[in-house]
Amino acid sequence: MSISPIFKKDLLAIGCGPSNLSLMALWVGAGQSGATILDRSANFTWHSGMQLPGAELQVSFLKDLVTLADPTSPYSFLSYLKSTGSIYRTLVASRYSVSRRTFEKYYTWTVKKLAVAKFNTEVVAITLGRDGFHVETNSGRYIANNVSVGIGKTPYVPNFDDPDRSRYHSSNFAEHASASYAGRAICVVGGGQSAAEIVEYLLNLPAPPATIHWICRRPMLLPLDDSPFVNEIYTPAFAEYFYSLPESARAQLNESLKMTSDGISSRTLEGLYTRLYRNSIETEDHTRVHLKCSCDILNVTKQSEGNLKVITRNKLTDYREEFNCDRVLYATGYRYETPAFLDGLASLLTFLPSGEICLNEDFSARLKTSTKARLFLQNAGVSQYGLADQNLSLSAWRSAKIVNSILGREHYTLDQESVATSFPLSQQGAPQSRKFAV
Ligand SMILES: Cc1cc2nc3c(=O)[nH]c(=O)nc-3n(C[C@H](O)[C@H](O)[C@H](O)COP(=O)(O)OP(=O)(O)OC[C@H]3O[C@@H](n4cnc5c(N)ncnc54)[C@H](O)[C@@H]3O)c2cc1C
Structure with missing residues (x-):
């Protein structure tokens, strides 16, 4: 009987999409190692089924994997353009909008440069042990104190x-x-x-x-409503405000702002x-x-x-x-679906009426047990953080918060950027500490 190998990791990311790529770029950028991303696909693609001629990125290219958290990162879209000798040409050709295909190429470049992704590896089960999360895949087992799930959404028919x-x-x-x-x-x-x-x-x-x-x-x-004031919902200030609101107000807000995303x-x-x-x-x-x-x-x-x-x-x-x-x-x-591989943790998780797993401010799941291990969920909290959670706008900010939280210090400065609209935090919403910085 063959025994599958066990790999120990400080940070294990499940799903190699923009969410976890951003996390890895900022993790490595913070001087950290010991991390791996697992993905069930054979190689990196980004929404390959909708890579149609002329399809454009629907946000500014500054909403790349890192720039809004760390403009000096070597994993930025501009660094990618520089490395391919196409920075001037891209500016002339596309000004501020770039094709979906170009961004896929940028992501693929980052995957290669980071060299932490393992493909053809599907996660099938996670349990919590004394030494961290035990993650079972089709090709080996992993133990990690910090797991980040970023598996996107499921096509709905x-x-x-x-x-x-x-x-x-x-x-x-x-x-x-x-x-x-x-x-x-x-x-x-x-x-x-x-x-x-x-x-x-x-x-x-x-x-x-x-x-x-x-x-x-x-x-x-x-x-698509991307007018200036409305666009402020895609800022950290709004995400924090949204998180602090009671659940009914959050649902109402998401419904009324739907056209900024759909x-x-x-x-x-x-x-x-x-x-x-x-x-x-x-x-x-x-x-x-x-x-x-x-x-x-x-x-x-x-x-x-x-x-x-x-x-x-x-x-x-x-x-x-x-x-x-x-x-x-x-x-x-x-649609968002809680993956079956989390079934083994279900009794430790709290679920909201929306079906989402209840998250702390640092995007970790609120666990009903005392452990140092943390399970982060990316692109799985629209009803808690707002519509920005499912697009690229805040992924660098979210990743920086996760890195800060794992490191236990504010490696990435997340001081509030100013916004035109006032977003006062509510006292009634999520019960966690309201301090967002770390
Ligand atoms: C066609 C399309 C275009 C979009 N364009 C934009 C845009 O222009 N701007 C914007 O802001 N947002 C856009 N979005 C929304 C959002 O930004 C993207 O969906 C983004 O790809 C989400 O990133 P993610 O990493 O969370 O998930 P995904 O990109 O979906 O990546 C998830 C990864 O997890 C892997 N995976 C799943 N299950 C497992 C498992 N059990 N084990 C291992 N790996 C697994 C999958 O193979 C996949 O590679 C678009 C969405 C779509 C559908």
């Missing part, structure tokens, strides 16, 4: 009778991007950025579909609108796009002829409609 619904989620779209759509009837479900990018892609094909049914629940295709970028909306307008006046032989808002899909079923029947209901008028199509593409988003 509604429970329709379409047997292929998971296969055609937007997270896999690139795999199907070169399929033949010529002359076909395609249904795209969703009212956010991914749906818009897929529709744009289909319209730009040399041999596009004959018909696109675009179904969304929102009352209209709504823009809307469609103005550039994409303008491009699509112009495209549809030109189609309507300039060419006879164009794709017919039927955009239906305020619409729920009641079901998608496979018919004996092999095509799909879609049944929709307008939420405002109750008008029901059926149409046939060749394929349904689901841009229906992602």
Whole structure:
């Protein structure tokens, strides 16, 4: 019987996405070693299913892995550009917006430079021992006092009778991007950025579909709100304020600010609108796009002829409609799910009504036992830290807080940056100490 090797680590990160890459870059930047990132994929990719031509990063490139916590770090996007000799050219070509592909290349460069990632390694179970967390993977066991879980979110597909619904989620779209759509009837479900990018892609094909049914629940295709005042929700000051509020107020705030994260970028909306307008006046032989808002899909079923029947209901008028199509593409988003590998710790964790694990201010799970070991959760606290928790805006700040917390000192200065809006901390919210610095 072969005994799997045991590796001891000071810091073990699970999931090699931007969240844990940022943590590692700042950990190494603080002069620390003894850390590893495990990832179940064969190699690093960043949302490869939506790396479509022209797709852009939706935030400033200064929201890279490190800059907002440590502008002098060698793991910044600007350091990457410098190393590839493309710093001037990128500035001229893209000013302040860069492509999603460029950022994926930057992340890949960081993975290589840090040299702490181990791929093809899936974490299957974690338990707590006297000497720290015991982490079991498909290729060995690890013991670590500090574990950071950053496994992203799970693609969500509604429970329709379409047997292929998971296969055609937007997270896999690139795999199907070169399929033949010529002359076909395609249904795209969703009212956010991914749906818009897929529709744009289909319209730009040399041999596009004959018909696109675009179904969304929102009352209209709504823009991403990145106006200046609203953008202050993507600052540490707002995250701290948000964390201090009672849970009901936090839920209300997230709902009312949703379009700062879930809307469609103005550039994409303008491009699509112009495209549809030109189609309507300039060419006879164009794709017919039927955009239906305020619409729920009641079901998608496979018919004996092999095509799909879609049944929709307008939420405002109750008008029901059926149409046939060749394929349904689901841009229906992602959901947070507590991973099964944490089942062994469930009795030690506290869960919120939102389903999230209850977190301390330093992003560690609040454990019901006394231990020095700490389990940090990244991109798993939207209901506790606000919408910024799920995007790139605060990942350097969050990582710096985690590094400071592990080191027990303020290695990275997290003094509040000034903001225009006043965000006074509430006395009623999370019961932990309200001091955020370490
Ligand atoms: C298409 C798309 C575009 C986006 N663009 C932007 C943007 O422009 N700006 C912005 O601010 N935000 C953006 N976001 C939101 C967010 O910033 C990204 O989703 C970001 O990738 C989140 O990083 P993460 O490290 O938390 O998770 P992920 O990037 O999802 O990485 C998680 C990693 O964990 C690994 N993993 C999962 N389970 C296990 C396991 N059991 N064992 C080992 N490894 C495991 C996965 O293989 C994966 O590599 C985008 C999201 C999407 C879907």
